[in-house]
Amino acid sequence: MNWGIIKALVYKDFFLFFRNRFIGIVTILGLVLYIVFYFVMPKTIDESLEIGLYAPVNIPAFEQVQAEGLVLTTVESEERLKEAVIDGDYVAGIALPSDALETLIAGQVPDIKLYIASDVPEEIKDSVVVIIKELAYQQAGQPLTVDIKEEVLGTDMAGMQIPPRDRLRPMLAIYLILFETFGLANLIAEELSKGTVRALLVTPMSSRDLFTGKGIFGVGFAFIQAVFFMAIVGGLNNQPVIILLALLLGSMMAAALGFLIGSLAKDFMSVLAWGMIIFILMAIPGFGVMFPGAVTGWITYVPSYYLVDTVHRVASFGAGWGDIWLNLVILLIFDAVVFWIGILGIRRRAL
Amino acid sequence: MAGNAIVAENLTYMYGNLVAVDHIDFSIAEGEILGFLGPNGAGKTTTVKMLTGQLKPKEGKATLLGMDVARNVEKVQGDIGVCFETTNLYEKMSARENLNLFARLFGIKDFNPDSLLEKVGLAGRGKDRVETYSKGMKQRLMVARSLVNRPKVLFLDEPTAGLDPTSSDAILDIILEERDRGATVFLTTHDMLEADKISDHVAFMNQGKIVAIDTPLNLKQQYGKRALKAKISSKTGGLEDREIILDTPETPQTIQQLFSEENVITVHSEEATLEDIFIIITGRGLIE
Numbered sequence: 001m002n003w004g005i006i007k008a009l010v011y012k013d014f015f016l017f018f019r020n021r022f023i024g025i026v027t028i029l030g031l032v033l034y035i036v037f038y039f040v041m042p043k044t045i046d047e048s049l050e051i052g053l054y055a056p057v058n059i060p061a062f063e064q065v066q067a068e069g070l071v072l073t074t075v076e077s078e079e080r081l082k083e084a085v086i087d088g089d090y091v092a093g094i095a096l097p098s099d100a101l102e103t104l105i106a107g108q109v110p111d112i113k114l115y116i117a118s119d120v121p122e123e124i125k126d127s128v129v130v131i132i133k134e135l136a137y138q139q140a141g142q143p144l145t146v147d148i149k150e151e152v153l154g155t156d157m158a159g160m161q162i163p164p165r166d167r168l169r170p171m172l173a174i175y176l177i178l179f180e181t182f183g184l185a186n187l188i189a190e191e192l193s194k195g196t197v198r199a200l201l202v203t204p205m206s207s208r209d210l211f212t213g214k215g216i217f218g219v220g221f222a223f224i225q226a227v228f229f230m231a232i233v234g235g236l237n238n239q240p241v242i243i244l245l246a247l248l249l250g251s252m253m254a255a256a257l258g259f260l261i262g263s264l265a266k267d268f269m270s271v272l273a274w275g276m277i278i279f280i281l282m283a284i285p286g287f288g289v290m291f292p293g294a295v296t297g298w299i300t301y302v303p304s305y306y307l308v309d310t311v312h313r314v315a316s317f318g319a320g321w322g323d324i325w326l327n328l329v330i331l332l333i334f335d336a337v338v339f340w341i342g343i344l345g346i347r348r349r350a351l
Numbered sequence: 352m353a354g355n356a357i358v359a360e361n362l363t364y365m366y367g368n369l370v371a372v373d374h375i376d377f378s379i380a381e382g383e384i385l386g387f388l389g390p391n392g393a394g395k396t397t398t399v400k401m402l403t404g405q406l407k408p409k410e411g412k413a414t415l416l417g418m419d420v421a422r423n424v425e426k427v428q429g430d431i432g433v434c435f436e437t438t439n440l441y442e443k444m445s446a447r448e449n450l451n452l453f454a455r456l457f458g459i460k461d462f463n464p465d466s467l468l469e470k471v472g473l474a475g476r477g478k479d480r481v482e483t484y485s486k487g488m489k490q491r492l493m494v495a496r497s498l499v500n501r502p503k504v505l506f507l508d509e510p511t512a513g514l515d516p517t518s519s520d521a522i523l524d525i526i527l528e529e530r531d532r533g534a535t536v537f538l539t540t541h542d543m544l545e546a547d548k549i550s551d552h553v554a555f556m557n558q559g560k561i562v563a564i565d566t567p568l569n570l571k572q573q574y575g576k577r578a579l580k581a582k583i584s585s586k587t588g589g590l591e592d593r594e595i596i597l598d599t600p601e602t603p604q605t606i607q608q609l610f611s612e613e614n615v616i617t618v619h620s621e622e623a624t625l626e627d628i629f630i631i632i633t634g635r636g637l638i639e
Contacts, residue, residue: 002425004455004458005455005458009456012444016441016443016444019443195435195437196441198405198435198439199439202403202404202405202428202433203429203457204428204456205456
């Protein structure tokens, strides 16, 4: 391999990358905006559940409830309660009937009204229903007659909630990395369609120099941005070596996809068309971290899941080598396979 | 006597079952210009690709400057310059940036792009992006790029195609300058007049084979006929054409009779063109 030639090629690609104003501006703007997005997201978690209560009669269990994270506020009328829920003052409102106490003491079921705002998530609604039932049982003095066994599926994160900004971090990091797929793919597609690759290959540059140069540019550019971002947002505070390795493998994934798309595309528009399909697919695992429960088990078939999962677990929960080594191996295998396919595609068109 | 810069021995290439280059043999002496002529699909580009190391021959051997091309691709490519038929420049870069890039790829230090730009008539436009250039300017920059490493062998594929006569002449002058410098030039072209004008030898390629290779003069003597064509004023007041074949024993007398007995309006000599000879040899024209 001729490192002087590779250096010249990397320099040329870097230069041409920013000559495409669209990609150049979006790259810099993206990096800045992602950092801004991170810092404008809340850095603390507000897990309190504010519920309004209208109780025409005094029911001690409801009025004296002391639960962590539960704020029960009494309002003067049922109408006022409805307005407050609609205005978003409370996630839910409980309206007790005037005969609630007698009904409970008699062991009967009182007719309790629950007002829920239209945009409240299902799990909040379920929580409020559970709270009401629990309070009703407390007041009635009748214990639950069923024995509930709890089983946690997956990693038990109970009590380990993280702020939204830290939840956003792996998603933004992978978006930064994935965006470089477009830039590299565009450079390769142009090189192939305009025939400049033929001009390069009649100089002392070998095809191995060509692929090495393109790979170094693609991986290096994505990696530098991702590391810069993670350093700014505190993503390297836990296990920095693992995070750096994961970001490197992620950057290799972006470069490999760039090779693949570049070998298929004819111009910038077809790079966008192919790239968006892959980008959207690869971006989904990021949502899984941001919105837990939004995606299901099939997400493990998306290769970027192993990058997001590694960054998320290591940066946010301090996971170690033993927890994520398999993720890194899967990423490495995926990178190698896609690089190989991309190189074959480029060779077929260029040589 | 100079040695051979390019030697092709039994050179063959096939795309699947299609034989693109069919066991061809030829050689070009150092410091010569070879005009490589043939219609589209004759196998010219495939031959050039094998000579420049872009394709590995399926059979036979190509030797450049004494080196087996297939075994010494990168070494050979350090000594050659290639100008492609279709423009393949980095259009978002300036002319200087394009030339500097290729100088770095050839490992040339202290490279001055301006002298090369001046040589091809692009002085003062070096800082402009190539995308702002006309077709002729781009073609001249392509030629300049192929000269970055002062190549010992220069491959030019249709370097004047589609250019105006001024740009075309400028490029032909550069080719002759390179020949005078000592470079060997492999010129692929459709333009018979151009090939005739500057080539030391011409090779005709047809259906993957070299059907003739010689100096333009020898080919004309071997395949063509020399004649005088005259227009005379006839007795009825119109014009008549007369053709007198040269190189026959009766020629001097026939010419004398023409001028003494007829009212000659115009007279000019005529020799076979390379196009005529190509048609004689292959039974087909260059442009089909």
